[in-house]
Amino acid sequence: MCAMRPEPGHESSVPSAPGAASAPRAPDPGQAAGGGWKAVLTPEEIRRALSRIAHEILERTHGGEGVVLLGIPTRGVYLARRLAARIGEFEGTPAPYGSLDVTMHRDDLRLRPARALRRTEVPPEGVDGKTVVLVDDVLFSGRTVRAALDALNDLGRPRAVQLAVLVDRGHRELPIRADYVGKNLPTAHREVVRVHLTEIDGEDSVLLGERDQ
Amino acid sequence: MNRHLISAADLSRDDAILILDTAAELASVAGRPIRKLPTLRGLTVVNCFYEDSTRTRTSFEAAAKRLSADVINFSAKGSSVAKGESLKDTALTLEAMGTDAVIIRHSASGAAHTLARWVTGSVVNAGDGTHEHPTQALLDAFTMRQRLVGDGERGRGMGLDGLRVTIVGDVLHSRVARSNVLLLTVLGAEVTLVAPPTLMPYAVETWPCKVSYDLDAELRKADVVMMLRVQQERMSAAYFPSIREYRRRYGLDAGRMALLPEHAIVMHPGPMNRGVEIAAEVADSPRSTIVAQVSNGVIVRMAVLYLLLGGAGEGAAA
Numbered sequence: 001m002c003a004m005r006p007e008p009g010h011e012s013s014v015p016s017a018p019g020a021a022s023a024p025r026a027p028d029p030g031q032a033a034g035g036g037w038k039a040v041l042t043p044e045e046i047r048r049a050l051s052r053i054a055h056e057i058l059e060r061t062h063g064g065e066g067v068v069l070l071g072i073p074t075r076g077v078y079l080a081r082r083l084a085a086r087i088g089e090f091e092g093t094p095a096p097y098g099s100l101d102v103t104m105h106r107d108d109l110r111l112r113p114a115r116a117l118r119r120t121e122v123p124p125e126g127v128d129g130k131t132v133v134l135v136d137d138v139l140f141s142g143r144t145v146r147a148a149l150d151a152l153n154d155l156g157r158p159r160a161v162q163l164a165v166l167v168d169r170g171h172r173e174l175p176i177r178a179d180y181v182g183k184n185l186p187t188a189h190r191e192v193v194r195v196h197l198t199e200i201d202g203e204d205s206v207l208l209g210e211r212d213q
Numbered sequence: 214m215n216r217h218l219i220s221a222a223d224l225s226r227d228d229a230i231l232i233l234d235t236a237a238e239l240a241s242v243a244g245r246p247i248r249k250l251p252t253l254r255g256l257t258v259v260n261c262f263y264e265d266s267t268r269t270r271t272s273f274e275a276a277a278k279r280l281s282a283d284v285i286n287f288s289a290k291g292s293s294v295a296k297g298e299s300l301k302d303t304a305l306t307l308e309a310m311g312t313d314a315v316i317i318r319h320s321a322s323g324a325a326h327t328l329a330r331w332v333t334g335s336v337v338n339a340g341d342g343t344h345e346h347p348t349q350a351l352l353d354a355f356t357m358r359q360r361l362v363g364d365g366e367r368g369r370g371m372g373l374d375g376l377r378v379t380i381v382g383d384v385l386h387s388r389v390a391r392s393n394v395l396l397l398t399v400l401g402a403e404v405t406l407v408a409p410p411t412l413m414p415y416a417v418e419t420w421p422c423k424v425s426y427d428l429d430a431e432l433r434k435a436d437v438v439m440m441l442r443v444q445q446e447r448m449s450a451a452y453f454p455s456i457r458e459y460r461r462r463y464g465l466d467a468g469r470m471a472l473l474p475e476h477a478i479v480m481h482p483g484p485m486n487r488g489v490e491i492a493a494e495v496a497d498s499p500r501s502t503i504v505a506q507v508s509n510g511v512i513v514r515m516a517v518l519y520l521l522l523g524g525a526g527e528g529a530a531a
Contacts (some may be wrong), residue, residue: 038264051305101238104250104251104252104280104519104523105250105251105252109252109523109524110523110525111523111525112524113524114214114519114521114523114524115524116231116234116235116241117234117235117238118238119238120238120241132473150251154245154249154250155245155247156246193479196397
């Protein structure tokens with residue numbers, strides 16, 4: 001699944017940092033459009049992508065039985081909540097959702113000063129025997145997902161684990177792939193993908209830009 | 214954050230809140246089937262205890278082990294210290310074995326500060342003489358925030374602004390009181406010290422807190438009352454006429470507890486002298502957070518170890 005090898009010596013430092021793609025606050029949207037940021041997904045496209053993913057989850061899991069959605073903070077949690085609500089609209093019963101902090105399981109902890117932890121909240125029914133769908137905004141190196149798999153391992157033993165992402169931007173560094181993808185976005189390594197969600201950024205959009213040099 | 218945790222004064226308000234928030238997240242780990250995180254795998258933490266201790270040493274040990282660090286326990290009794298080895302030589306020995314953090318308790322004030330000059334790893338002060346015990350202050354602040362600040366969110370991201378804390382007893386010999394005054398003040402609490410005049414430290418008026426000699430008056434307006442242990446092992450002179458008189462004026466019994474506002478909590482850093490500074494019925498009452506303080510101690514120390522050791526050191530490559 002490795003479409004493109006990252007340049008040697010450039011592997012883990014920046015690209016696999018936790019929200020390299022999403023955490024830094026983008027300049028305000030108006031400025032973003034003019035500052036070299038290109039919108040690659042509009043609010044409608046994000047809405048449709050999430051609806052499609054919700055349908056696909058229902059299809060693959062035979063009506064969403066035993067599904068637990070776990071979002072990876074920050075934006076994965078909001079996406080998980082939206083998917084859970086969507087599943088509720090389509091099937092009548094919303095899927096349980098929660099959040100899974102992966103900080104303590106990251107492989108790049110020693111590369112940066114210690115980070116603040118985020119919330120881990122597992123729905124009361126737990127994860128044992130469930131089909132856990134991990135939800136994140138951007139799939140990049142795959143290292144965050146690896147950390148999430150480890151973190152999940154300490155919480156229990158799911159029957160199966162699947163992965164849903166809003167954007168797959170390629171450049172995997174680990175043998176990991178997503179089961180549900182909102183949009184496949186071919187990117188160059190130096191580019192940055194930013195996901196904005198209404199819940200914390202005031203608007204829905206996915207922006208593509210160049211890393212500030 | 215600094216590389217070491219020697220004094221509560223090393224912590225800014227933001228540092229302190231970061232530690233408390235990290236601890237709040239780590240609290241959920243204690244309720245899981247697997248109470249262990251891989252974060253400090255491969256790191257070595259040495260517990261270096263020159264003074265007797267049960268809860269602090271085991272608390273640090275549990276905290277380090279839950280983060281997967283390797284723990285070496287070293288106590289002065291039955292070690293080369295008994296043969297006359299100096300602190301510096303012990304430090305160099307530990308250093309040569311490759312340790313990433315040293316947790317030190319020592320009867321001399323300033324021991325942790327001195328040790329930090331000799332070792333490359335992090336130093337965490339687990340009590341130095343009558344000087345400081347910063348992790349105790351952090352776990353006390355965490356317990357207060359958990360019980361009294363915010364609802365639902367348990368005060369995440371918040372300080373202890375406006376909380377009235379009364380610390381009662383042997384302030385003179387108490388490193389817990391000193392660290393608490395510094396930390397709680399930074400977090401916005403109003404601290405009042407109550408003690409017999411003989412057990413008030415010299416120059417206490419320069420501390421950022423109020424001083425009173427009338428326990429009953431202070432109890433009526435306290436949100437938190439923290440009883441300190443009468444440290445007879447450090448007392449070389451008669452600081453008060455008799456235990457009975459101390460108990461009557463500065464001990465917390467059920468009658469005095471009734472003066473506290475409805476929501477107020479009773480804390481004690483342990484070990485307690487039941488029947489001296491605190492009556493058994495008070496220690497065992499639902500208002501007492503003494504047991505919660507012990508379990509909070511482990512998660513707060515996990516948070517401290519994670520924040521000191523979990524990332525790359527500032528500037529220096531880890």
